[in-house]
Amino acid sequence: MPNYNHAPYLKERLDSILAQDYPDVEVILLDDASTDESVAILKDYAQNPKVQTLVVNEKNSGNPFLQWQRGLQEATGEYVWIAESDDVAEPTLLSTLVEAMEQKHATLAFCHSQWIDSEGKPIARTQDPRWKRDFSMAGGTFVRRYLLGYSIICNASAVVFKREAAMQVDMQKVTQYTASGDRLFWIQMALQGRVAYVAQDLNRFRQHTHKVSGGAEYMGLNIVQDHAIYRLIAPMLSLSGSERRWICGYHWKAMHRPTVSAEGRISALLAWSNEPEFGRLSYLFYLLHRAKEKC
Numbered sequence: 251m252p253n254y255n256h257a258p259y260l261k262e263r264l265d266s267i268l269a270q271d272y273p274d275v276e277v278i279l280l281d282d283a284s285t286d287e288s289v290a291i292l293k294d295y296a297q298n299p300k301v302q303t304l305v306v307n308e309k310n311s312g313n314p315f316l317q318w319q320r321g322l323q324e325a326t327g328e329y330v331w332i333a334e335s336d337d338v339a340e341p342t343l344l345s346t347l348v349e350a351m352e353q354k355h356a357t358l359a360f361c362h363s364q365w366i367d368s369e370g371k372p373i374a375r376t377q378d379p380r381w382k383r384d385f386s387m388a389g390g391t392f393v394r395r396y397l398l399g400y401s402i403i404c405n406a407s408a409v410v411f412k413r414e415a416a417m418q419v420d421m422q423k424v425t426q427y428t429a430s431g432d433r434l435f436w437i438q439m440a441l442q443g444r445v446a447y448v449a450q451d452l453n454r455f456r457q458h459t460h461k462v463s464g465g466a467e468y469m470g471l472n473i474v475q476d477h478a479i480y481r482l483i484a485p486m487l488s489l490s491g492s493e494r495r496w497i498c499g500y501h502w503k504a505m506h507r508p509t510v511s512a513e514g515r516i517s518a519l520l521a522w523s524n525e526p527e528f529g530r531l532s533y534l535f536y537l538l539h540r541a542k543e544k545c
Contacts, residue, residue, distance in 0.1 A: 470514025
């Protein structure tokens with residue numbers, strides 16, 4: 251569990267981790283030089299026999315994916331769950347996702363998430379019919395459909411994966427992308443096998459004003475880094491012209507959100523404008539793609 255300044259949520263989070271009904275759990279606590287009461291809370295929970303280690307950085311790393319890397323280095327189990335410190339899990343999350351991986355022979359499995367506000371109250375969101383039923387698919391197909399445009403895995407807390415496969419991920423490359431490293435991580439994981447999805451709401455994904463992703467979106471940094479990842483991955487998949495157009499269309503939409511600053515929009519446009527498929531017309535292809543996916 252990587253943490254930075256999430257003291258208000260830690261007790262609820264840690265209790266939900268320790269309450270997992272999966273029989274064999276080793277808990278690794280990582281703190282990135284928090285300035286609130288986090289470390290005191292973590293030291294208290296570190297006395298629990300399920301907690302293997304507590305690592306507290308003296309200096310903030312400035313990169314959440316360096317914490318992911320450290321956690322993977324510390325882990326010894328067959329499966330890994332990156333439990334973000336501000337979220338909450340149902341007691342059956344681990345056991346359900348491990349079972350899905352084993353049944354579908356998958357490299358990773360993820361569940362549907364209920365979004366909650368800072369006080370833990372549910373946030374109402376529209377759910378496409380495709381996310382109301384379990385499925386599994388080849389990793390390459392999953393990357394094409396769900397990880398190069400809108401990244402459907404938007405919260406690590408909803409995912410369990412095989413540690414052996416994670417050892418094959420180029421973490422040096424992942425940590426270069428301070429805003430979008432998770433997208434590249436999930437892509438590299440998915441390309442190693444199959445992906446399984448469980449439609450149950452086993453994860454509660456908290457939304458609040460202190461999330462790292464908010465500042466990155468405002469400055470357009472995630473959209474710029476998404477383009478670098480697209481250029482890295484697209485040649486491996488031999489994407490069709492139609493796939494390229496709707497992927498570009500999604501990112502055209504993303505940079506025109508009101509949550510992106512004018513400066514951020516300019517940076518994002520400079521990155522994506524070199525793609526021949528990019529532009530207002532590509533956004534129409536994206537809308538057509540979304541309509542087709544919902545059918």
